[in-house]
Amino acid sequence: MALARTMTGLVLITYLTTHFLNHALGLVSLDAMEAGRSWFLLLWRSPLGTVLLYGSLVTHFGLALRSLYRRRNFRLAPWEATQLLLGLAIPPLLATHITATRIAWTIFDAPDTYARVVTGFWIFRQDLGFLQIVLVVIAWTHGCIGLHFWLRLKPWYRHLAPWLLATALLLPVLALLGASQAGKEVARLAREPAWLQATVLRPDPRSADDRVLQERIRDGILGALGASLAVVFLARAARRLYERRRVVRITYPGGRQVTVPAGATVLEASRFAGIPHASVCGGRARCSTCRVRVIEGAEFLPPASVVELRVLRRVGAAPSMRLACQLRPTRDLSVTPLLSAGAGPADALGHTPGAGREQEITVLWPRQPVHRGRRHGAVWRGAGPRRWGAPGPRGGA
Ligand code: HEM
Ligand code: FES
Structure with missing residues (x-):
């Protein structure tokens, strides 16, 4: 497509x-x-x-x-x-x-x-x-x-x-x-x-x-x-009404959790929650900068599509790695984004030495602002559940 x-x-x-x-x-x-x-x-x-x-x-x-x-x-x-x-x-x-x-x-x-x-x-x-x-x-x-x-x-x-x-x-x-x-x-x-x-x-x-x-x-x-x-x-x-009944919880480094409807991509979850997440190509399965290591829940994940597999292969990704922009989890899982949110085009598809290697990065979650309205009541700072449906700050590259 x-x-x-x-x-x-x-x-x-x-x-x-x-x-x-x-x-x-x-x-x-x-x-x-x-x-x-x-x-x-x-x-x-x-x-x-x-x-x-x-x-x-x-x-x-x-x-x-x-x-x-x-x-x-x-x-x-x-x-x-x-x-x-x-x-x-x-x-x-x-x-x-x-x-x-x-x-x-x-x-x-x-x-x-x-x-x-x-x-x-x-x-x-x-x-x-x-x-x-x-x-x-x-x-x-x-x-x-x-x-x-x-x-x-x-x-x-x-x-x-x-x-x-x-x-x-x-x-x-x-x-x-x-x-x-x-x-x-x-x-x-x-x-x-x-x-x-x-x-x-x-x-x-x-x-x-x-x-x-x-x-x-x-x-x-x-x-x-x-x-x-x-x-x-x-x-x-109509889909929103249907999907409300099935949600998945995604856990990020530091224990931060985001709850989203099954069907959303991990990148959408990160963006929704304002979690900085590299996405140089805008989620079009081209750049590989959104890739994550799946820590828990890998056994329940839908298999990677041909397009996702091609990109993962090109960067020599380990089996535990997936593209956050393509991954639509159906059960709870825990992930670690592998590139810093500031990754640029040079980091895409292994243009830089070692880009394909799995690297643990330290993610410093920014202090989240407290907004008015619907956000009151949601646990908003640091680790804690974050529910789909309430707006969050813009994230991603
Ligand atoms: C019929 C009216 C058009 C609509 C509704 C439309 C809509 C879109 C949308 C929504 C995207 C991004 C898709 C995404 O979000 O993944 C896109 C990509 C693009 N469009 Fe259009 N477009 C139209 C006409 C055009 C025209 C006239 C051109 C040529 C000047 C053009 C050239 C492109 C190119 C080069 C891309 C990027 C393709 C890619 O990244 O794979 N589009 N278009
Ligand atoms: S955002 Fe580019 S491959 Fe996922």
């Missing part, structure tokens, strides 16, 4: 890169944009390109919903939360754009040339033009966060990073500058009613009924998106 998410993310980033390069041609002229577009369409409107693009979009969205469902809480590192929120903002913004371009072209044969689309955004619907700028920034930032936090685990990334950063900053800026230059050009051309008629208004074969249908399609897509999110959150609520 992690591989599918990365691969579909890569297809979408490739699409965006070619799309932005095409927009950037607006800095040359509107004609250059249209010429670039014919190459762009050759790739992305071919049967293969279509399956790749829309297959990736749907799969990626599906995997995002799955990931939303599987998370037992939303205690995330800031970059994970940003990525998640930006990702969820993309589909509603994209729905209008795709309906007005690819879907209108497929169903009504409506041309979606740059001249028509830019005229729409620049002259007739500046509100939609603004939302389009927001979409460019959101989708690109989301993709770049994903790419950066994946690639930073690769030893060679350090050398390429400055170049990639420069490209990541330049590309959307050039795309937006190209689009605005094209906007100025169409504004000038549209002063000529004959150009507006010939290029923008007349080539549109859509009747008033077609336009109503197009709006219904867009509303249908938005409704389906909303419904799928609602289903995920309803399923989460």
Whole structure:
């Protein structure tokens, strides 16, 4: 699943890169944009390109919903939360754009040339033009966060990073500058009613009924998106009720205990309780920095998945070691995190000498603050039971 998410993310980033390069041609002229577009369409409107693009979009969205469902809480590192929120903002913004371009072209044969689309955004619907700028920034930032936090685990990334950063900053800026230059050009051309008629208004074969249908399609897509999110959150609520009946107690070094529903990962338990716990890849079974030694309860643990086993093998992990981000205990257990919470990308996957060796680390539990409300009554300092359901301070890397 992690591989599918990365691969579909890569297809979408490739699409965006070619799309932005095409927009950037607006800095040359509107004609250059249209010429670039014919190459762009050759790739992305071919049967293969279509399956790749829309297959990736749907799969990626599906995997995002799955990931939303599987998370037992939303205690995330800031970059994970940003990525998640930006990702969820993309589909509603994209729905209008795709309906007005690819879907209108497929169903009504409506041309979606740059001249028509830019005229729409620049002259007739500046509100939609603004939302389009927001979409460019959101989708690109989301993709770049994903790419950066994946690639930073690769030893060679350090050398390429400055170049990639420069490209990541330049590309959307050039795309937006190209689009605005094209906007100025169409504004000038549209002063000529004959150009507006010939290029923008007349080539549109859509009747008033077609336009109503197009709006219904867009509303249908938005409704389906909303419904799928609602289903995920309803399923989460139902699971919460069910899982309340089965809890497990995880004991950390120093005797600190956290009680969580069976089904949560050990990393989620640590984050929930505010126990610092390394997680360089954000719980995606890539970095191995979350690994723990299971002290007690190993005999009742579910076996490691193929993905977890692969990572454990790569760092030469002892049999008692598991990845906290993948381990979902069903009975009480006792664990020791093996890397300090400050572990960074260099500690991932044995990049540093001895990283694969099991090392006992001393964990100094921070003094926990006492908060208002539900937290009163819970034993909160040092060792003592900590129950799922009450908020805790943010933890993890
Ligand atoms: C359909 C709208 C999208 C949604 C709802 C979405 C959502 C998500 C979520 C939630 C994640 C993190 C998954 C997790 O928490 O484990 C993610 C990862 C990612 N997304 Fe998206 N995304 C969308 C579109 C895009 C687009 C347009 C791009 C390309 C610019 C993209 C590129 C990536 C990349 C590269 C990753 C990281 C993959 C990884 O770490 O394995 N996504 N997306
Ligand atoms: S957090 Fe990276 S492998 Fe667990």
